[in-house]
Amino acid sequence: MLKVEGLRVNYDAIEALHGISFEVREGEIVTLIGANGAGKSTTLNAICGLVPVSRGGITFMGEDLVGLSPHGIVQRGISQVPEGRRVFANLTVEDNLLMGAYTRKDAKAVRRDMEQVYERFPRLKERYRQLAGTLSGGEQQMLALGRALMSRPRLLLMDEPSMGLAPLLVREIFSIIQDLNREGVTILLVEQNAHMALKIAHRGYVLETGNIILSGTVAELLENEEVKRAYLGG
Amino acid sequence: MNLLGEVLQQTVNGIALGGIYALIAIGYTMIYGIIKLINFAHGDILMLGTFMAYFVLMATGPTPLGLVLAFLVAMPGSAILGMIIERFAYKPLRNAPRINALITAIGVSLFLENLARVLPFIGPNPRQFPTPPSVFLSYGGVGISNIQLLIIVVSVVLMLVLSYIVERTKVGKAMRAVSYDKPASALMGIDVNRVISFTFALGSALAAAAGILFASAYPLIEPYMGIMPGLKAFVAAVLGGIGSIPGAMVGGFIMGLAETYTKGFINSQLADAIAFGILILILLVKPSGLFGKETSEKV
Amino acid sequence: MKSILEVRDLSISFGGLRAVDHFRLTLGEGELVGLIGPNGAGKTTVFNMLTGIYRPTSGRILFRGRRDEEPRDITELKPHQITSRGIARTFQNIRLLKGRSVLENVLIAYHYRVPYSLLDAVLRTGRYYRGERALVDEAMEFLSIFGIEGKARELAQNLPYGEQRKLEIVRALATHPVLLLLDEPAAGMNPKETRALMDLIRFIRERFSLTILLIEHDMSLVMNVCERIVVLDYGRIIAEGDPESIRRNPEVIKAYLGEEVEIA
Amino acid sequence: MRKEYRDGLVLAGLSIGVVAAVTALVRSGFTTLYTAQVITLSGINVIVALGLNLITGFTGQLAIGHAGFMAVGAYTSALTMMLLGFPPVLGVISGGLLAAVVGMLIGFPTFRLRGDYLAIVTLAFGEVIRVIIINLPSLTGGAAGLKGVPPFAEGRMLKQIVAMDVVLVFMFLVIALMYTVVRSSYGRALIAIRDDEIAAHTMGIDVFGYKMFSFTLSAFIAGLGGGLYAPFFGYLTPQTFTFLKSVEILIIVVFGGMGSITGTVVAGFLLTSLQEFLRFLKDYRMVIYPLILIVMMLFRPQGLFGEREISISSLFRKAGGKRTSEEGDPT
Amino acid sequence: QGGGEKTIKVGVIMPTSGTLSTYGVDTTNAIKLAAEEINAAGGVNGVPIEVIVEDDEGNPEKTKAAYLKLVTQDNVAAIVGPLTSNCTLAVVDSAQSDQVPLITPTATNDQVTLAGDYIFRACFIDSFQGTVVAKFAYENLGARKAAVLFDVANDYSSGIANNFKDAFTALGGEVVAFESYQTGDKDFNAQLTKIKAQDPDVLFLPDYYNTVALIAKQARAQGMDIPLLGADGWDGITDVAGPEVANSYFSNHYSPESDDKDVQEFVKKYSEKFGKTPSALAALGYDAMEILGEALKKAGSTDPQAIRDALAQVEGKFVTGYIRFDENRNPVKSAVVNAITEEGGNLVVKYAATVNP
Ligand SMILES: Nc1ncnc2c1ncn2[C@@H]1O[C@H](COP(=O)(O)OP(=O)(O)OP(=O)(O)O)[C@@H](O)[C@H]1O
Ligand SMILES: Nc1ncnc2c1ncn2[C@@H]1O[C@H](COP(=O)(O)OP(=O)(O)OP(=O)(O)O)[C@@H](O)[C@H]1O
Numbered sequence A: 001m002l003k004v005e006g007l008r009v010n011y012d013a014i015e016a017l018h019g020i021s022f023e024v025r026e027g028e029i030v031t032l033i034g035a036n037g038a039g040k041s042t043t044l045n046a047i048c049g050l051v052p053v054s055r056g057g058i059t060f061m062g063e064d065l066v067g068l069s070p071h072g073i074v075q076r077g078i079s080q081v082p083e084g085r086r087v088f089a090n091l092t093v094e095d096n097l098l099m100g101a102y103t104r105k106d107a108k109a110v111r112r113d114m115e116q117v118y119e120r121f122p123r124l125k126e127r128y129r130q131l132a133g134t135l136s137g138g139e140q141q142m143l144a145l146g147r148a149l150m151s152r153p154r155l156l157l158m159d160e161p162s163m164g165l166a167p168l169l170v171r172e173i174f175s176i177i178q179d180l181n182r183e184g185v186t187i188l189l190v191e192q193n194a195h196m197a198l199k200i201a202h203r204g205y206v207l208e209t210g211n212i213i214l215s216g217t218v219a220e221l222l223e224n225e226e227v228k229r230a231y232l233g234g
Numbered sequence B: 001m002n003l004l005g006e007v008l009q010q011t012v013n014g015i016a017l018g019g020i021y022a023l024i025a026i027g028y029t030m031i032y033g034i035i036k037l038i039n040f041a042h043g044d045i046l047m048l049g050t051f052m053a054y055f056v057l058m059a060t061g062p063t064p065l066g067l068v069l070a071f072l073v074a075m076p077g078s079a080i081l082g083m084i085i086e087r088f089a090y091k092p093l094r095n096a097p098r099i100n101a102l103i104t105a106i107g108v109s110l111f112l113e114n115l116a117r118v119l120p121f122i123g124p125n126p127r128q129f130p131t132p133p134s135v136f137l138s139y140g141g142v143g144i145s146n147i148q149l150l151i152i153v154v155s156v157v158l159m160l161v162l163s164y165i166v167e168r169t170k171v172g173k174a175m176r177a178v179s180y181d182k183p184a185s186a187l188m189g190i191d192v193n194r195v196i197s198f199t200f201a202l203g204s205a206l207a208a209a210a211g212i213l214f215a216s217a218y219p220l221i222e223p224y225m226g227i228m229p230g231l232k233a234f235v236a237a238v239l240g241g242i243g244s245i246p247g248a249m250v251g252g253f254i255m256g257l258a259e260t261y262t263k264g265f266i267n268s269q270l271a272d273a274i275a276f277g278i279l280i281l282i283l284l285v286k287p288s289g290l291f292g293k294e295t296s297e298k299v
Numbered sequence C: 001m002k003s004i005l006e007v008r009d010l011s012i013s014f015g016g017l018r019a020v021d022h023f024r025l026t027l028g029e030g031e032l033v034g035l036i037g038p039n040g041a042g043k044t045t046v047f048n049m050l051t052g053i054y055r056p057t058s059g060r061i062l063f064r065g066r067r068d069e070e071p072r073d074i075t076e077l078k079p080h081q082i083t084s085r086g087i088a089r090t091f092q093n094i095r096l097l098k099g100r101s102v103l104e105n106v107l108i109a110y111h112y113r114v115p116y117s118l119l120d121a122v123l124r125t126g127r128y129y130r131g132e133r134a135l136v137d138e139a140m141e142f143l144s145i146f147g148i149e150g151k152a153r154e155l156a157q158n159l160p161y162g163e164q165r166k167l168e169i170v171r172a173l174a175t176h177p178v179l180l181l182l183d184e185p186a187a188g189m190n191p192k193e194t195r196a197l198m199d200l201i202r203f204i205r206e207r208f209s210l211t212i213l214l215i216e217h218d219m220s221l222v223m224n225v226c227e228r229i230v231v232l233d234y235g236r237i238i239a240e241g242d243p244e245s246i247r248r249n250p251e252v253i254k255a256y257l258g259e260e261v262e263i264a
Numbered sequence D: 001m002r003k004e005y006r007d008g009l010v011l012a013g014l015s016i017g018v019v020a021a022v023t024a025l026v027r028s029g030f031t032t033l034y035t036a037q038v039i040t041l042s043g044i045n046v047i048v049a050l051g052l053n054l055i056t057g058f059t060g061q062l063a064i065g066h067a068g069f070m071a072v073g074a075y076t077s078a079l080t081m082m083l084l085g086f087p088p089v090l091g092v093i094s095g096g097l098l099a100a101v102v103g104m105l106i107g108f109p110t111f112r113l114r115g116d117y118l119a120i121v122t123l124a125f126g127e128v129i130r131v132i133i134i135n136l137p138s139l140t141g142g143a144a145g146l147k148g149v150p151p152f153a154e155g156r157m158l159k160q161i162v163a164m165d166v167v168l169v170f171m172f173l174v175i176a177l178m179y180t181v182v183r184s185s186y187g188r189a190l191i192a193i194r195d196d197e198i199a200a201h202t203m204g205i206d207v208f209g210y211k212m213f214s215f216t217l218s219a220f221i222a223g224l225g226g227g228l229y230a231p232f233f234g235y236l237t238p239q240t241f242t243f244l245k246s247v248e249i250l251i252i253v254v255f256g257g258m259g260s261i262t263g264t265v266v267a268g269f270l271l272t273s274l275q276e277f278l279r280f281l282k283d284y285r286m287v288i289y290p291l292i293l294i295v296m297m298l299f300r301p302q303g304l305f306g307e308r309e310i311s312i313s314s315l316f317r318k319a320g321g322k323r324t325s326e327e328g329d330p331t
Numbered sequence E: 001q002g003g004g005e006k007t008i009k010v011g012v013i014m015p016t017s018g019t020l021s022t023y024g025v026d027t028t029n030a031i032k033l034a035a036e037e038i039n040a041a042g043g044v045n046g047v048p049i050e051v052i053v054e055d056d057e058g059n060p061e062k063t064k065a066a067y068l069k070l071v072t073q074d075n076v077a078a079i080v081g082p083l084t085s086n087c088t089l090a091v092v093d094s095a096q097s098d099q100v101p102l103i104t105p106t107a108t109n110d111q112v113t114l115a116g117d118y119i120f121r122a123c124f125i126d127s128f129q130g131t132v133v134a135k136f137a138y139e140n141l142g143a144r145k146a147a148v149l150f151d152v153a154n155d156y157s158s159g160i161a162n163n164f165k166d167a168f169t170a171l172g173g174e175v176v177a178f179e180s181y182q183t184g185d186k187d188f189n190a191q192l193t194k195i196k197a198q199d200p201d202v203l204f205l206p207d208y209y210n211t212v213a214l215i216a217k218q219a220r221a222q223g224m225d226i227p228l229l230g231a232d233g234w235d236g237i238t239d240v241a242g243p244e245v246a247n248s249y250f251s252n253h254y255s256p257e258s259d260d261k262d263v264q265e266f267v268k269k270y271s272e273k274f275g276k277t278p279s280a281l282a283a284l285g286y287d288a289m290e291i292l293g294e295a296l297k298k299a300g301s302t303d304p305q306a307i308r309d310a311l312a313q314v315e316g317k318f319v320t321g322y323i324r325f326d327e328n329r330n331p332v333k334s335a336v337v338n339a340i341t342e343e344g345g346n347l348v349v350k351y352a353a354t355v356n357p
């Protein structure tokens, strides 16, 4: 479904990704784990067209994404829950959700999806008229996730969705991810919390300073000593 | 004329002036809202828009039809101009420190003014803006001129249209989303560049409309004509709460009335001082302006 | 054990929302206390009130600073005044001076007790040079305690995330606090880094004889280092006690921890 | 000799050398008084721009009304000389002091607000101060202007040369003042406020106090610039201190690089002479000047120098090598 | 001295760019025209005059720079200019102490020539125009209640306004409204409403024509149909203003409609060369150069003292009237008052009266 080949990204003179390749197949949850600054967010942003690709290819359903504008990419069915939530602080919770459905034309279905999001996150329903900027960190994370769902993505990119969340919520988020996946959404999940990520994913890649150093099924990765030591705290 | 009559008359004068300020202020506020830029060139877009209308009116004469035509030419014309300026002067600076964009805006402003001065078909000399002969409709000493009436009607209609666009439509909400976080908006599928262009187009079109009204009331137009109304409208925008459209409208009327009352009842030299005084007073009581949202930074 | 902080019935409202409601807390000297609770419970808001960034709607904060014998009321003080009395904090979202060097980030913390006057600086007197050298020496020493003296001249934004968090802690410590407030120091860290952080927290507490109040969602960290835990929900305290009792508290499990608690 | 003192002496020597050299050039007739006038005007612009750089470049608070402080300084210096018989240098300093007081009065309410209100308030102040000057004709000469400000010295040649020398000396003093303030813990506090106000505040920096300090000092320096302008020019009119003048000063700061003292000095001389140099273009000059500005902002937005300085020690260290050094740590 | 020189250099400081460029260019043209005529007639005792024009943009700071350039770089013998009072005041002290003879064609501010004995002018001073219009309004129009609306930020405007007020009151009239605005203002409705409430017989608007055109429009829109009065700043108003300025009178330095021989000759030469009727400022520029030319001839050298003394002696008939300098080096001469009327849809300016000092 998504194929990344030899992807290189530069920030001014510094190269953040040194030619990484991986793929995500339809219906999978694929996780990308790695330490801080490894280039995980950069990878997601490159897929979404937010940072320019200096070399390499990204194809989605056989179509080349390199050079497309971010909104063009969203229209093709890719959506991202960005790192650090990035909710629209000056819009209400409800308007944030509506923004998620910006490219959609079917008002009724949008309404229905919104109800669904509220069911999933009753906290958001309680505060639907509050400005998103005054929500707490966790509430914002829920909103960011809900907002991404509103575009009914085929491929959902998630950048550290568990960051700064209460344990209860972390589990909640991961179970939502699994639900979504069962409903047919393909997911590329970036996580620090390798523990949880590897529990729900099918396959994973380990990124270290701009290179993919390991890949394989979850079972394989869980066996790997290096992964155990660095990412599972074992 | 008795004092009450005089007060009423000054109120009419103030509202007409305020309507013009409000229209300009809306453009300032929208553009500030979306790219956090004080668009110093806004007053100069107003000037160029007014000249477009001038050439139309010179051809048609100051007839009602000609006036309608002038709006139809100048508003889209200025909208395109605003978009071009944004594309070439401001867009490349979107990620630069805000002060850089501000300097560029000042540069664009000076450039447009002085370019207009050397352009053979505009030139430095003031020109008489064609206006219909003035008619003074008077009721017991208090009255309103046909031009003041035109200003009030046109500005109110335009403001209603604009409020609808921004509050109710999807693109209006997209404008607010883009104003807060551009990359995140892009992730929503919003074409950020288009939305910003659209904002400039809308603001510039309103400036052109304000310019035509302004020139109809004060029918002498020249390349520097946009500076003062621009500055005062900017104060109006801040006073109302920069970024807030209802704020810009109310701010415009407050400025118009304050200026007129000060000139009429206190002392004309104090008009600017009092306008700025009101601004500072309002900011002290409500730092975000009358309609601005309190945005204490959450840490 | 003498108490150094006493918070009495602290409340704050934003518009109609009561974010913190009659919050009480007493911290004894040298304690390490955890503040946990669901997202939006009001934990960060408590920090903001303790450090003077938000002014509480009602309630009092009494604090026994470095120089004081008795706790004094600091409710109305400004952030910098509170810092100078001995409370320092880190932020949930890192707030370093990104474009400045690591060393400069630390030097900032010394400013409120800079050993020379403005006149000394302008006239470049001996006092200025001695003072400046003393500041830099002390800052470098601090950095070396944390093993980042080698990066003193790098820009803060070029540090890896984990080290940025560390630098924030260093900077807070450089203000010579009695009480240190840490807001989710482990956020965005992997288990390995989190373990290192645990050691660091224990170490600084000993080394600088600090009292620490800590917000964190990572239960492995909280349960391991805190001696006492306070749980907030909807702005109210719902439980308080040692880690073991909190872990078993049904209300806490329901509101925050969830059924199966796993601690690495 | 200790490095610090060596640097100080070298700088002082260099400054004296520059003043002596230009004086000799003008005296000998090698360059004309017209050139001297351009140099003097550049020096004044540099002084005011340095003041603006302190609050806007180093402290991050945008101010767009520094022509107003210039006006306060200029009129004060002129009037103390004309009415109270102050000697010129004393007049200049009293101009700076009054501007500082006015700065304090403006800063006090403004800095209680967070955000860029300073920009608006200073803009307003710049306009209002002109209205005040115009409306005090018995004191300020009103719109007609204030004529007959005593010069620094008498005689066609001496008048210009002494003015130039005094302005240059003041300029070097202000540079030294700025440099020593900025390169100290006090300067670091200002920069911290610019970069992250809340973090600075929780690190124990009195944000309000230092904004006040920075703005007051900034107004003082701009007031000195204005104060020098009065005896140099001999005639004051409110028309001189308009919004455009404030913009001109701001352009110097941005062009040179916000937060760079060297940049402000270089840009001050460059832009002031450029204005003269472009005279032959007539009306087209005012088209080209903003165009240069826009192009500069688009292609080198950090200004000529960014935040860097040319420092004496680096000149010694890398003699012959690279001449500029990243603003290092104050060791 | 002077014999070795190939030319006599005369500096001209005029705003040939900027907001005042229209005035500056007109005046510069007239100055050059006069110099050409002098040269064509054999120059100054055989030596041709060389005119060096410097632009000051109407900005006093630039005026000073232009002055220094002319004096130190070009070593001019004398200066004609600048145009506005503000710009002129910026350099008169220097010119006096540097001993550079200077004659401004147009700066009307009373202070200008008080700087010293090297400073002259070709126009009458502000106080005179205020008196002229007041006299005309009181005597010719029979006005008893007058209103004044002027620009406080402009010295020209406020100077004349104050003089009018004094003169009109001295004649026995009453100034019922004395309102002001700032340079650049466009909305005068508030002041006009206030003035209208006082029901004056005439409204005096001492400002430049651009502003006057706006005020007139708003005054008529408010239903005020009283005569409007003005001064020489109105020169050229019929080019920009509409029918609202009909029924007005303004004082001026000369009237191109005058049947005076010198006037007609000048108008003919100027309009042939530059394609338009010369404004009053142009006439003054022409006269200033003529006066300087005469003085140079009489002085017989470029010695500043000689030129100064010769200037003070100049007396005779020029385009703008018979000129003789008083002890303050201001010309003693008469003013004309023009009337603007509407005839068949067109505005017509007609000579109305001459007022003597
Ligand atoms: N806008 C930028 N400009 C310059 N360098 C950047 C920028 N964004 C990221 N980098 C650098 O690129 C590298 C990869 O960063 P990235 O944010 O992708 O890491 P990450 O794996 O997502 O880390 P984290 O776990 O902290 O989110 C890092 O070294 C970072 O410093
Ligand atoms: N400036 C503000 N304006 C309005 N509401 C606010 C503001 N600051 C905080 N709140 C509200 O107060 C509540 C508590 O927020 P706080 O940030 O303290 O939560 P928290 O416990 O730190 O949560 P998290 O663990 O997610 O960081 C939230 O519901 C939030 O929406």
Ligand SMILES: [Mg+2]
Pocket: A040, A041, A042, A083, A159
């Ligand atoms: Mg990341």
Ligand SMILES: [Mg+2]
Pocket: A136, A137, C043, C044, C045, C092
């Ligand atoms: Mg928090």
